[in-house]
Amino acid sequence: xxxxxxxxxxxxxxxxxxxxxxxxxxxxxxxxxxxxxxxxxxxxxxxxxxxxxxxxxxxxxxxxxxxxxxxxxxxxxxxxxxxxxxxxxxxxxxxxxxxxxxxxxxxxxxxxxxx
Amino acid sequence: xxxxxxxxxxxxxxxxxxxxxxxxxxxxxxxxxxxxxxxxxxxxxxxxxxxxxxxxxxxxxxxxxxxxxxxxxxxxxxxxxxxxxxxxxxxxxxxxxxxxxxxxxxxxxx
Numbered sequence: 001x002x003x004x005x006x007x008x009x010x011x012x013x014x015x016x017x018x019x020x021x022x023x024x025x026x027x028x029x030x031x032x033x034x035x036x037x038x039x040x041x042x043x044x045x046x047x048x049x050x051x052x053x054x055x056x057x058x059x060x061x062x063x064x065x066x067x068x069x070x071x072x073x074x075x076x077x078x079x080x081x082x083x084x085x086x087x088x089x090x091x092x093x094x095x096x097x098x099x100x101x102x103x104x105x106x107x108x109x110x111x112x113x114x115x
Numbered sequence: 116x117x118x119x120x121x122x123x124x125x126x127x128x129x130x131x132x133x134x135x136x137x138x139x140x141x142x143x144x145x146x147x148x149x150x151x152x153x154x155x156x157x158x159x160x161x162x163x164x165x166x167x168x169x170x171x172x173x174x175x176x177x178x179x180x181x182x183x184x185x186x187x188x189x190x191x192x193x194x195x196x197x198x199x200x201x202x203x204x205x206x207x208x209x210x211x212x213x214x215x216x217x218x219x220x221x222x223x224x225x
Contacts, residue, residue, distance in 0.1 A: 034211055041123070043202070043215040044159065093158055097211035104211045106158040 003027060004096045006107025013084055014115055021079045021110045023094030029074035030096035035067075038091040050077045084114045116141055119216035121203050127222045132193045136219045138186040138203030145214075147206035148179050150188045152199045153218060159202055162188075193223045 003026040013019050023033055031052050036044040048058045048069050056069035068080040077096075081088055093109040121138045128134050140148075148166075151159040163170065165177040165186055176189040186203055203216035 032211055034213070036215075041217075043119070043217040044213075046212060046214070049212060091156065095211060095213075104161075104213070106160075109156070109158050111156060 004030075004094065004105045004107045006094055006110060008110060009108060010111050010113075012113045012115065015085050016083055019081045019084055019112060021081075021092055021094075021112075023077045023079070023096065023107050025075045025096045025105075028096075028098050030077075030098065031074060032097045033071060033077040034095045034097075035069060035077075035079050036093045036095070038093065044093065047079075081112065084112070086114045088112065089114045117217070118142060118214045119203055119205050121216035121219050123217050123219060125220040125222050127224060128193055129224050130193055130195060132223075133189065133191045134193055134221060135190075136188045136201055136203070136221075138188075138216055140184050140186070140203075140205045140214075142205065142207055142214075143181075143184060144207065145184075145205045146208050148186055149204040149206075149213075150175075150177055150186075151202040151204050151215075153202055154199050159204075159215075162201070190221075193221075195223050195225060197221060198223045 005024045007022050033050040035047045038044045047062045048056045050056045050069045050071040052071045052074050058064045071077040094107040119140050150162040152162045153159040163172050165179045167179045169178045174191045178187045200218040200220045202218045205214045
């Protein structure tokens with residue numbers, strides 16, 4: 001089946017630094033990728049929808065200047081958490097769609113801890 | 116009101132028990148419905164899609180009631196390996212955009 005690779009799996013950083021998370025579709029072209037965030041004991045919350053070659057669409061309440069999304073190719077989307085703070089500590093996970101009305105595959109997630 | 120609501124549990128059941136989870140959703144225009152399974156600190160994995168006619172996959176049976184905006188999952192003959200969080204998921208359109216419930220935690224005890 002299709003595989004979505006997400007890196008890094010874990011990251012610990014100091015407050016104020018920026019962290020980049022990569023989501024890569026390994027054996028298919030993903031025109032659309034989705035970024036989610038999950039706080040402990042809470043549901044996955046959609047942050048943004050990332051379309052190749054265009055600006056991401058952010059969900060209400062998600063700061064686009066803080067969570068920079070780049071989808072420069074059909075196989076790679078990146079999420080950069082800029083000037084991270086402890087409240088940004090969360091589990092971030094991406095998913096990629098193989099095509100319209102097609103299957104959805106998730107990355108393995110990134111646990112971000114900001115000290 | 117949350118878009119997708121689930122009882123977080125936990126549900127503690129003995130091996131071999133039958134357990135049922137319920138979920139309600141608020142958007143009557145929702146198109147697609149799923150149950151996902153998530154283990155701690157892992158990505159969610161699709162358990163099954165849910166159809167109005169009801170569908171079964173081995174020990175798992177899912178049901179959708181569009182009129183009541185209600186989705187259910189029944190697990191028969193619970194195994195220890197069924198211990199996980201079960202996520203009720205709704206898609207507002209036929210895209211990859213998914214709305215997740217909080218999840219219901221199941222603990223199957225020997």
